[in-house]
Amino acid sequence: MEHPITEATTGVDLVKEQIYVAAGRPLSFKQEDLKQEGFAIEARICAEDPITYKPSPGVIRACRHPQGPFMRVDSYAYPGYEVPIYYDPMIAKVITWGETREEAINRMQRALTEFVLTGIKTNIVLHKTILDHPKFRDGSYTTQFIEKNFEVLEPQLFKQIDDPVFLIAAAITAYNDRKSKDIRQLNLVSNWKRIGRKLVLRA
Amino acid sequence: MYFEAEIKGRKYKVDVIETKGAWKVSLQPEGKNWNHYEISKTDFQTAEEYISFLFEGQSYLVDVIGQDTEYTVFTRNSFRTIKIFNDEMLLHRSLKKGGGLGGGQDLRAGMPGKIIEIFVKPGDVVKEGKSLLIMEAMKMENEMRAARDVKIKEICIKQGDSVESGAVLIKFEEVES
Known part of the structure; x- marks a missing residue:
């Protein structure tokens, strides 16, 4: 599980706990103390072409992160930053929380709509297209989702704007x-x- | 100003007229009728580095990168690469077509990256599908192969070089039969 997801649904700072454990301290909570609440979803924003999945390093021009409640953005993007060719293409993680799965997904849609990132190609538009897909919405998708639905997804990517x-x-x-x-x-x-x-x- | 444009393989004729307070842009998709748009200059304004564009009741934050004949337009996390030519360029392009050798005479980098390994040397005759080189970008190694049977004319890079997107890597010539 991605740590921000667990953190959003349990309210525990996992990285802080990890550092404490490494320093020889015991965990600050027990299993029975944990209560999971609601649903969380994470979208990894990568510098890659959403159609060919090829990496797209380069200089970020405009950059504005989404804001608002029930949302977390872990990002290192800013205007003028050059995404280098040496590391993997992930530049940001967006995490949203909701009382229901649907609410979390809707909040993610809103967050991704607000995300402004230009100068390099990113997979934001691909995330938005997947979140809208009925198979994703009803939860019947598998790990082969992209392969099996590529023909459907690809034209949808271009439908968003005329x-x-x-x-x-x-x-x-x-x-x-x-x-x-x-x-x-x-x-x-x-x-x-x-x-x-x-x-x-x-x- | 008259242009011809291409977006995702679709061709358009484009006309741009600037008046004091507005842009008059006309678009004609190939084989269809002209559409005329009048855009008030207050609806198309440059703010910082990008353009604030109000179009048909919707607000777009647009960023345009590029020059001469190729522009990439970003908005709302979508992007399109648009080829755009004006009259003079149309003329040059048609002249070039007459005398050229035809496309596919070289292997170009599809993205910026680093050359990890080269498998061929000048003078080699390679079959379609043979590995030519390995390029690395963002922790991913990409093998580039010959698209058809060719003879290697020149290798323009060496192992360890960093290359920009679009850089020529290997020049080919036709295999003499």
Whole structure:
């Protein structure tokens, strides 16, 4: 079990306990003290292409983490940080809690919608697509979920936003880029012309 | 300004007109009718590094990276890579097509990484499917294989090199039959 999940449902700080145990102290609680409450879910945010699953290291540009109640974000991402090629591609973990499994999943959906991360490809959109899938929702999925549902998942990844949003943004940017390179914009007037005019006006 | 754009294999004709207070963008998906969008400049504003875009009643935080002919647009954790050409480039592209050797003359890195091992040397003739090299990125080793029967013309990297995405790794030439 992922430790943040256990921590969310039991309220025990596992890493702190581990350090105490390593220092020779006994555990601060007994099995019968533990009470599990509600449901928790964790999404691992990785720098990878959500379609090909290839790693996508690079520089993070915009980064805004989700906020709100019943949520934990363990992350080292910030704007300008370069995700290096040397380590594994995980950059953040998002954990949400709910009284029911459905509530935890809904909170995760909301958290992932709020997560802003640009500059590198991430699997956030893949998580969102999986969370929406009926098989995931009713709990009948297996470890072969991605393999078996790839054909269904892949087009869903692109359904979230329509082409015009991307095209308009790219077209306006391309327009501005080309306009700034166009020397006619600089209003350069030939010095010959300027002097010529001056002489004529003097006469 | 007139462009031709490609997004996920779909082709569009694009026209951008700038007025004092608005962007007029027209899009025509291949074989379909033109759609015209008028976007007030107050709905498309650059804030810090990214663009705040209000479109059809929805708010998008958009980030556009790239230059010349290829832009990657990020929004709401989705992204698309868009190829975009204007008139001049369309001309250059059609000229290039005439004299080129045709695609697939080199092996390129699909992602940034480090070269772990190279299995071939210049002059080798390799069969389709043979391992050419191993590249490592993010603790994952990726084996790159020949997509068809080729002769190795030049190896542009050496063992231990770090390479950028898109870098040419190996140049090929056709196998003489």
